[in-house]
Amino acid sequence: MFLWFNIIFLIATAILCILPILNVLAVSFSSSQYASANVVSLWPKGFTFNAYDFVANKPEFIRSFLIAVKVTVVGTLINLLLALPTAYVLSRNEQKFRWRTIYVWFFVITMLFNGGLIPTYLTVKEVGLLNNFLALILPGAVQVFNVILLMNFFRNLPKEIDEASLVDGAGHWTNLLKIYAPLSKPALATITLFAIVGHWNNWFSGIIYLNNPNDYPLQTYLQTVIIKPDLSIISSNDLNLLSTVNERTSKAAQIFLATLPILLVYPFFQKYFMTGLVMGSVKG
Amino acid sequence: MDLLRNGIESIKNRNGALHMMILPAVVLLIIFNYIPLFGLVIAFQKYNLFRGVLHSEWIGLDNFRFILEFPDIYQVIWNTFYIAIMKIIAGLIVPIIFALLLNEVKNAFFKRSIQTVVYFPHFLSWVLLGGILIDILSPSSGLVNQFLSVFGIKPVFFLGDDTVFPYVLVATDTWKDFGFGTIIYLAALTNIDQTQYEAAVIDGAGRWKQTLYVTLPGMMPVIILMMTLSLGNVLNAGFDQIFNLYSPIVYKTGDIIDTLVYRTGLIDRQYGPAAAIGFFKSIISFVLIVASYKLADKYANYRIF
Numbered sequence: 001m002f003l004w005f006n007i008i009f010l011i012a013t014a015i016l017c018i019l020p021i022l023n024v025l026a027v028s029f030s031s032s033q034y035a036s037a038n039v040v041s042l043w044p045k046g047f048t049f050n051a052y053d054f055v056a057n058k059p060e061f062i063r064s065f066l067i068a069v070k071v072t073v074v075g076t077l078i079n080l081l082l083a084l085p086t087a088y089v090l091s092r093n094e095q096k097f098r099w100r101t102i103y104v105w106f107f108v109i110t111m112l113f114n115g116g117l118i119p120t121y122l123t124v125k126e127v128g129l130l131n132n133f134l135a136l137i138l139p140g141a142v143q144v145f146n147v148i149l150l151m152n153f154f155r156n157l158p159k160e161i162d163e164a165s166l167v168d169g170a171g172h173w174t175n176l177l178k179i180y181a182p183l184s185k186p187a188l189a190t191i192t193l194f195a196i197v198g199h200w201n202n203w204f205s206g207i208i209y210l211n212n213p214n215d216y217p218l219q220t221y222l223q224t225v226i227i228k229p230d231l232s233i234i235s236s237n238d239l240n241l242l243s244t245v246n247e248r249t250s251k252a253a254q255i256f257l258a259t260l261p262i263l264l265v266y267p268f269f270q271k272y273f274m275t276g277l278v279m280g281s282v283k284g
Numbered sequence: 285m286d287l288l289r290n291g292i293e294s295i296k297n298r299n300g301a302l303h304m305m306i307l308p309a310v311v312l313l314i315i316f317n318y319i320p321l322f323g324l325v326i327a328f329q330k331y332n333l334f335r336g337v338l339h340s341e342w343i344g345l346d347n348f349r350f351i352l353e354f355p356d357i358y359q360v361i362w363n364t365f366y367i368a369i370m371k372i373i374a375g376l377i378v379p380i381i382f383a384l385l386l387n388e389v390k391n392a393f394f395k396r397s398i399q400t401v402v403y404f405p406h407f408l409s410w411v412l413l414g415g416i417l418i419d420i421l422s423p424s425s426g427l428v429n430q431f432l433s434v435f436g437i438k439p440v441f442f443l444g445d446d447t448v449f450p451y452v453l454v455a456t457d458t459w460k461d462f463g464f465g466t467i468i469y470l471a472a473l474t475n476i477d478q479t480q481y482e483a484a485v486i487d488g489a490g491r492w493k494q495t496l497y498v499t500l501p502g503m504m505p506v507i508i509l510m511m512t513l514s515l516g517n518v519l520n521a522g523f524d525q526i527f528n529l530y531s532p533i534v535y536k537t538g539d540i541i542d543t544l545v546y547r548t549g550l551i552d553r554q555y556g557p558a559a560a561i562g563f564f565k566s567i568i569s570f571v572l573i574v575a576s577y578k579l580a581d582k583y584a585n586y587r588i589f
Contacts, residue, residue: 002491006388013382014401017463020416021408023427027419038425082312085305097299103306108588110313113570115320116562117542118549123320126336139316142309148588172301201409204524208550219411226415227528248419255415262407270400278471 021259028052028253032246051246051253061254063214064221067133068200071217072261075137075199076192082142083191087150088176093159107144121208135209136202136217143198146191149280153187154180190276193269200261218258226251327563331555347560351548356539364540367450367521372514374458379465380507384495386466387473399470402463414528417456418443449534457525468506476502509584515576519569541565 022042027035031046039045055061090107094100115123120139129135157180165175181188206220213224322337327347329340351357382402389395405413420427421442429439442452480498489497523542530538541561549558580586 003388006385007394010385010389010398014398017402017405017459020413020420021404023420024416038430041427082309086309089302089306092302097302099299099303103310106310107313110317111588112573113321113566114317115322115324116559116566117545118555118559118562119320119323119326120316121550122323122326122337122555123316127315138312141316142312144313147309172305176305197407201407201411203409203411204527219409222415223411223528227411227418251415251419255412258412259408266404266407267400270403274467274471277467 021256024252024255024259028249028256030249032249035246035249035252051249052257054250055253055257060213060221061218061257064216064218065257067215068218069261071133071136071202072196072199075141076195078137078141079143079146079195080188080192083147083150084176084181085173086142087147087154088172088180090147090151091154107147111144111148117208124209130209131211131215132209133215136205137199139205140198140202143191143195146194149277150184150187150191153184153276153280157183186272186276187280188276189269189272190280193265193273196265197262222254222258226254324559324563324566326556327560329556331559333555343556347556348564351557351560354544356535357544359536360539360541360544363450363537364519364521364542367453367526367538367540368518370450370454371457371522372517374454375461375465376507376510376514378458378462380469380503382462383466383469383473383503384499386470387499388491399463399466402466404463405460406464408460410524410528413456413460414525417529421452443529444531444533446534446537449530449538453522453525453529453538456529457522468510469503472503472506473499505584509580509586512576512579512583512586515579516569516573518572519565 019042023040026042026044027040028051029044029047029049030040031048031050034040034045086107089097090100090104092100114120124130124135124139129138161179162175165179166172170178201219202217203219203223206216207223210216210220213221216224326337326340328342328344329337330343330346331337331340335341354360386395386398389398419425421429423429423439423441423444426442428442432440440448442448476499480502481494484494484498519541521540521542523540523546526538526540526543527546530543542565545558545561545565548554548561552558577588
């Protein structure tokens with residue numbers, strides 16, 4: 001009896017978690033009359049691609065989507081290229097590498113104490129990165145949490161393989177790329193997923209560091225059109241199209257399209273991140 | 285023997301390579317984390333953009349006096365604590381209960397499917413969720429109010445009524461993150477020794493007693509760990525979420541330190557006062573985070589490295 005209640009409860013909770021997203025999907029495929037009459041719940045009414053046609057012909061949407069793809073690809077690569085060697089160095093044995101303790105503290109201090117929004121903004125400004133694509137990537141290029149996760153994962157691997165390879169004359173880079181990286185798939189998959197999602201979802205950097213809406217990545221652009229609609233950004237071309245496409249259906253289509261990349265990468269990484277997160281959270 | 289010594293020598297000599305490997309990350313952290321840390325001194329300056337941090341006039345505690353005269357400053361500090369603490373409590377309890385219920389299911393496929401679905405909202409941004417919530421919580425056309433009207437409940441203006449706004453924040457935040465929060469507890473559950481359950485069954489313990497005397501004690505170290513670590517979040521009420529859901533009509537109960545810093549600093553361009561509020565937050569957060577690590581070390585035997 002309990003088991004059945006439990007299963008029903010779990011299913012209901014799971015449905016509750018994706019219900020709003022299903023609603024968005026249904027609205028995006030509905031015709032504008034039904035959408036504005038509030039009769040669409042989980043299944044499209046008056047099925048149409050109008051909203052997607054509208055979005056596909058919106059240069060701002062396409063442009064910001066492509067910028068977001070670029071930021072995500074470049075940013076994730078930079079995150080990984082920095083995290084791998086950094087975590088490797090921090091995972092060395094103190095006896096053989098006495099600087100380890102100093103370096104670890106150097107990294108951990110940034111987790112304990114931070115300058116906060118204003119000094120960070122002013123630093124980015126001073127460095128000359130305002131209105132530069134790199135302002136979306138460099139300030140968060142070293143994700144200390146991910147580095148520590150990877151470091152702990154490395155330290156949990158058996159030390160013998162590593163020593164054998166170093167004694168055989170392999171350099172640290174070879175050791176890292178040939179021995180450590182292949183053994184750390186769960187941790188690497190976890191931090192890759194976090195990096196992809198983090199960059200894709202980053203809307204705030206665009207708001208504060210970029211002045212020109214033409215440079216906005218997708219989430220920053222959506223922040224300005226969905227959350228704080230700024231009428232000056234809407235072009236006259238849009239106003240014509242808006243007569244056939246309801247504001248609600250076009251918003252829904254944009255929200256769904258912005259969710260899509262995450263839906264696509266999620267299954268690839270999902271099987272790893274439980275192991276990756278758990279093994280990386282234990283000190284080795 | 286010689287070979288071994290040579291090996292050890294060469295390991296020692298290659299420490300230079302290690303410094304080179306870590307250098308890029310060190311440089312980036314100096315620029316984007318350590319320099320802003322020193323940049324906090326503008327909290328004590330009449331900061332002038334053209335003069336910069338080095339040449340701006342020092343004005344002692346004037347910025348702090350100035351922010352204490354903000355009419356809503358105490359309310360904002362209170363809101364921050366209130367919202368953050370409610371989120372922490374809900375964020376501890378809900379995942380634990382959900383993990384316990386999920387643990388009762390034996391079918392691995394079912395379990396995995398539920399996990400996959402409940403983790404998902406964690407990966408969506410507050411911009412997208414904000415857009416979705418503004419729509420479904422709308423008093424005139426929102427799905428939630430349509431549902432409530434079936435029971436004869438009058439429409440609630442969830443995002444525009446300052447008496448309910450903080451609770452909407454807590455509910456939606458819990459909704460987004462409880463699934464992801466279960467990961468750590470589910471991992472703890474898989475580590476519980478199965479023979480303990482067998483012994484409990486032989487002693488005549490039912491499902492409830494097994495949970496009470498085997499499962500919960502088995503999860504206790506992780507629960508204590510998460511409780512201690514959550515202390516570090518007492519001033520993090522959730523900028524991303526609030527920024528995308530609030531509006532001036534709910535400032536009274538929904539404005540928090542981070543949103544105030546944003547508006548003061550980046551909208552009104554009062555860098556000094558904004559940095560002063562941020563400085564206050566950084567100091568308290570530092571104390572809380574260090575305390576949480578100390579407690580985690582003491583009670584849960586946990587160290588981050």
